[in-house]
Amino acid sequence: MTLSNPKPGLTGPVSWLDARGTLFAALTFAAAVGLLYGRAITGWWHLDEPLILKQAILHSPPEYFFIPRVWRELYAVSFTPWLTLSFDFDYTLFGLRPAAFYAHQLISVWAAVTAFYVLLTAWVSRAFAWMGGWLLMVSAPLALASQSLPIRHYLTGMAFASLAMYLWIRAVREHRRGCAWAGALLFFLAALCKEIYLPLPFMVLLLQEKSWQQRLRTTWPMLLMLALYASWRLWMLGGLGGYGFSAFMLEKAPLLMAGAVLLMPLSFFLKLFGLGYASIAWISVSLVSMLGLFRAQPRRAIVTALAFLVLTAIPLIPLLSFLSPYADAESHRLLFMPAALLAGAVSVGLSRWSRENPRHVALSVAIMSFLGLGLFMHGHSLINSWQMPEAARQEGHFLLSKPGETAALSVYQPNQQYFYEGLAWLRPRFWEGNIPPTVFGGYFELDPLSDASLAGRRVYALDPGCNCFHDVTLQALAKRKSLLGRLQERPLHVEVEWEEGRSRWSLGPYTSGTYFFLAGEHPGWYSTRNNAPAVRGGWALRIAGYVRVGYESPEGWVTLSPEFYLDLDREERFHWDYPVVKRPAVKEPHL
Numbered sequence: 127m128t129l130s131n132p133k134p135g136l137t138g139p140v141s142w143l144d145a146r147g148t149l150f151a152a153l154t155f156a157a158a159v160g161l162l163y164g165r166a167i168t169g170w171w172h173l174d175e176p177l178i179l180k181q182a183i184l185h186s187p188p189e190y191f192f193i194p195r196v197w198r199e200l201y202a203v204s205f206t207p208w209l210t211l212s213f214d215f216d217y218t219l220f221g222l223r224p225a226a227f228y229a230h231q232l233i234s235v236w237a238a239v240t241a242f243y244v245l246l247t248a249w250v251s252r253a254f255a256w257m258g259g260w261l262l263m264v265s266a267p268l269a270l271a272s273q274s275l276p277i278r279h280y281l282t283g284m285a286f287a288s289l290a291m292y293l294w295i296r297a298v299r300e301h302r303r304g305c306a307w308a309g310a311l312l313f314f315l316a317a318l319c320k321e322i323y324l325p326l327p328f329m330v331l332l333l334q335e336k337s338w339q340q341r342l343r344t345t346w347p348m349l350l351m352l353a354l355y356a357s358w359r360l361w362m363l364g365g366l367g368g369y370g371f372s373a374f375m376l377e378k379a380p381l382l383m384a385g386a387v388l389l390m391p392l393s394f395f396l397k398l399f400g401l402g403y404a405s406i407a408w409i410s411v412s413l414v415s416m417l418g419l420f421r422a423q424p425r426r427a428i429v430t431a432l433a434f435l436v437l438t439a440i441p442l443i444p445l446l447s448f449l450s451p452y453a454d455a456e457s458h459r460l461l462f463m464p465a466a467l468l469a470g471a472v473s474v475g476l477s478r479w480s481r482e483n484p485r486h487v488a489l490s491v492a493i494m495s496f497l498g499l500g501l502f503m504h505g506h507s508l509i510n511s512w513q514m515p516e517a518a519r520q521e522g523h524f525l526l527s528k529p530g531e532t533a534a535l536s537v538y539q540p541n542q543q544y545f546y547e548g549l550a551w552l553r554p555r556f557w558e559g560n561i562p563p564t565v566f567g568g569y570f571e572l573d574p575l576s577d578a579s580l581a582g583r584r585v586y587a588l589d590p591g592c593n594c595f596h597d598v599t600l601q602a603l604a605k606r607k608s609l610l611g612r613l614q615e616r617p618l619h620v621e622v623e624w625e626e627g628r629s630r631w632s633l634g635p636y637t638s639g640t641y642f643f644l645a646g647e648h649p650g651w652y653s654t655r656n657n658a659p660a661v662r663g664g665w666a667l668r669i670a671g672y673v674r675v676g677y678e679s680p681e682g683w684v685t686l687s688p689e690f691y692l693d694l695d696r697e698e699r700f701h702w703d704y705p706v707v708k709r710p711a712v713k714e715p716h717l
Contacts, residue, residue, distance in 0.1 A: 163272035172518030176548020258473030269505030283319030310347035418475035568605030
C-alpha cells in the first residue's frame with residue numbers, strides 16, 4: 127500500500143496543511159456535529175457513568191493513574207484512566223450537570239473527525255480528506271459515541287492516534303525528530319484512552335514511506351512508549367487484562383475463535399452498514415472504491431491491507447461475541463478503527479483513481495456521497511432505536527426521588543449493576559435518603575421464611591411506551607412464588623474470592639446445569655444475574671454488594687448459598703458448603 131504526498135514537489139507545513147482549508151473543514155465539521163448529534167445535550171446518566179463519577183469524586187488523578195487498587199475499583203479488564211480524568215475535569219468545572227458532560231462529548235466527536243481529516247491531508251487533497259472526515263463522522267461508532275458518555279475515551283483516542291500518525295509521517299518525510307517524539311507522546315495518550323490504538327506503531331511501519339530503515343528510526347520513540355504503556359498496564363491490572371479471553375476462547379473454543387477472526391472483516395462491514403439488502407450494494411461499492419489502493423504494486427498493497435486488518439482485529443479478539451452483526455448497539459463502540467480504515471481507504475482509493483482521470487472526480491464524489499448515506503442511515507437508525515438512555519433517565523429519576531422504604535424498582539435493563547450501584551452511592555451524597563431496592567424477575571427475599579408481604583413496599587416497573595411506571599407488585603410476587611417453588615436444599619459447594627479486581631471461584635458438586643451469581647445493592651434484592659461459564663474459573667466482571675451464588679439444575683430445581691456482602695475496597699473470600707449447622711451472618715456494607 128504505497129501512500130505518498132500528492133504534492134511531491136512541495137514540503138513544509140503550508141503544503142501539508144493549508145490553514146484556511148483546515149479552518150473551513152473544522153467549521154463545517156463543528157456545524158455538522160451540532161446538526162446531527164446536538165440532541166445529546168439533553169441526555170442523562172446511564173451505563174457506567176455513575177461509577178466513573180464515583181471514582182472521579184473520591185480519588186485524585188495520581189491515585190487512579192498510579193495506584194492499582196484504586197483503578198481496579200472501576201475496571202479490572204482494561205486500563206483507560208483518561209476516561210476518569212475527563213469526567214474529573216467536567217465534574218470539577220460543572221458539577222453533576224449532564225448537559226456539560228454531553229457538550230464535552232460533542233467537542234470530542236468534532237476533535238476526532240477534524241484530526242482524522244488532518245491525517246488524510248498527508249495523502250489526498252483537502253477535498254477528498256474532507257469527504258473522508260464526513261464518512262467517519264456519520265458512521266455508527268461516531269453516532270453512538272455522540273450519545274454515550276462512557277465511550278468518550280474512544281473519541282479522544284481517535285483524535286490522539288490520528289495526530290500521532292500525521293506527525294510520524296511528517297517526521298519520516300521531513301526528517302523531523304521533534305515530530306517523531308511529539309507523535310510518540312500522542313500515541314501514548316491514545317493508548318491511555320483505549321487499547322484498540324495499540325497497533326499504531328506497527329501500522330506506520332507498514333506504510334511505504336521512504337525506506338524501512340528510515341521508518342524504523344522514526345518509529346522507535348513510539349515503540350518505546352508502547353513498552354512503557356505495557357509495563358504500566360501490567361502493574362495497574364496485575365496482568366494483561368481482557369474479558370476472560372485466555373480462559374474461555376483459547377482453552378474452550380480455539381477453532382471457533384479462528385473462524386471468527388477470519389470472518390471479522392465481513393462482520394466489520396455488516397456492523398457499519400447494517401443487515402438489510404441495501405448493505406450488499408454499499409459493501410460492494412466500498413470494495414470497488416478501494417481498488418485504487420492496489421493499482422501500484424498490487425501484491426505489496428494486498429499484503430499491507432491484510433496486515434492492517436489483522437492488526438486492527440488483534441485487540442478485538444477477546445470481544446468476538448460483541449462483533450456479531452446481531453450484537454446490541456453498544457458493541458459498535460469497538461468499530462472506531464475499522465470505520466477509520468474504511469473512510470481512509472475509500473478516500474485514498476478514489477483520490478488515486480480521480481487523479482488518473484479528472485473526469486472521474488464527479489463520480490468519486492457521488493460514490494462517497496452514496497457510501498456516506500449508507501453509513502448515516504445505519505448509524506442514525508441505531509441511536510433512534512436505542513431505548514436504553516431514555517430508560518436509564520426514567521429509572522434514574524425514579525431511584526433518586528422515590529423513598530427507599532416504600533418503593534422498589536423492577537429493572538428495565540437487567541445486568542446493569544454498574545448503573546444501579548453507582549446511583550446507590552450518589553443518592554445519599556447529593557440527594558436525600560437511599561435509593562429503593564432494584565430487582566430482576568422474582569429474585570428477592572428468596573429465603574422461604576422471609577416475609578413476602580414486602581413490608582409495605584410496592585414494586586414498580588418502567589413502561590417505555592408511555593415513559594411511566596406501573597405498579598407490578600402482584601406480578602413480582604407471582605414470579606417470586608414460582609421461584610420459591612423451585613428452591614430446594616441440595617448440596618452446594620462455593621468458594622469465591624475477590625482479589626486484585628477479579629473474582630475467582632470454585633463451584634460444585636454438579637458438572638451439568640448452570641451456576642450463577644446474584645447481586646444487588648439491598649439485602650435480599652438482586653437486580654443482576656450472571657451465569658458462570660465454568661465450575662472453576664475467574665471473571666473480570668464486577669460482582670459487588672449483596673451477593674448469592676446459585677445452581678439451576680437441568681430438571682429446573684434451584685439451590686442457593688446464603689447471602690454475603692462483597693466489598694470491592696478490600697480483598698474478600700467466601701466459602702460455603704451445604705449442609706451446615708449455622709449460616710454465616712450477612713456482612714454489613716461500609717458506606
